[in-house]
Amino acid sequence: MYKKKPLLILTGPTAVGKTSLSIGLAKALNGEIISADSMQVYRHMDIGTAKIKKEQMQGIPHYLIDEYEPFEEFNVAVFQARCKECIEEIHKKGKLPILVGGTGFYIQSVLYSVNFEETEADSAYRTELTAFAKEHGTAALHEKLILVDRESAETIHPNNVKRVIRALEYYKQTGQKISEHNKVQQGKEPAYDFRYYALTLPREILYKRINQRVDSMREEGLVEEVKKLLAMGCKREMVSMQGLGYKEILSALEGEGTLEHAFERIKQETRHFAKRQFTWFKRERDVTWIDKGQFQSEEALLAYCIQDWQTHFR
């Protein structure tokens, strides 16, 4: 029995096979799926995000997929709020919410209930600081941070302009140090009876799968998809267009290099992304690793997961 509300989390690097496993889990455990993916929330971005298709869902309800337009703003705070709503809704139905996706940052935000309420993105201030960094250099920007929040300044590398700006923004809006805020948030305990599964595969196999996936994206018409997005008015600067596969095709279409080259880059950068995901999940506490390579078949893998879940929350 559960002491708190149950939550099953399934993650892992891109292209390990989260999607297919998630369907099996949902069916077996009477669950519904919430996507924890920063790109699949956008409509019209199907091929490049390897979004699950309607048929594949097999009737299992999916949340946070196709919920926003590519030009809408979406971020962790929005995700967290929406995700919590979905979890509640699913619980109300007496079903198990299954959070599936590769955006570790998003998963963290809901599992540990990181508090985002107080502040809001201040785009004017952000652009102002970005311009400042461009003019006076990253070191000068970093010095501003040293003045208000020495601790953050020590952790954030001066070249990491984005993070430096966020820390400054936080200070401007709240009058407090983001390092203090983070310290408080880090100590939080999960509000759920959860299991946090991270699927993994040997590097070489994963990389091969990534390459194949990118090839099939090309065959399925990723280029056409990007052209459509362009026709809809999507611009390079939009967060959605920074997605892997989109930014590369976009720049090829705008005359920077060939499509051939673009697809090579997509493969390369997807591998890098997978590596970053490993780094993230490795240091995340409470993760249960599941090496897919250990199992003879999908079924065996699924059976193992189901059993693990049930032995923890019988």
Added chain:
RNA sequence: GGCGACUUAGCCAAGUGGUAAGGCACGGGACUGCAACUCCCUGAUCACCGGUUCAAAUCCGAUAGUCGCCU
């Protein structure tokens, strides 16, 4: 068979006498409102042998491999 060029880390590539730039890849790491983002860290003794020199990746000779041209 002859002539010529080339041979620097997994790849690309600077360096032409004073003790090995850089880029990419691989690997590792950070990350608490842009996160599929952004950022950080990490490698060689210069094909091989011999010689010249206080000192050679850099000069000379031999060997091997690669490429080009010639008969």
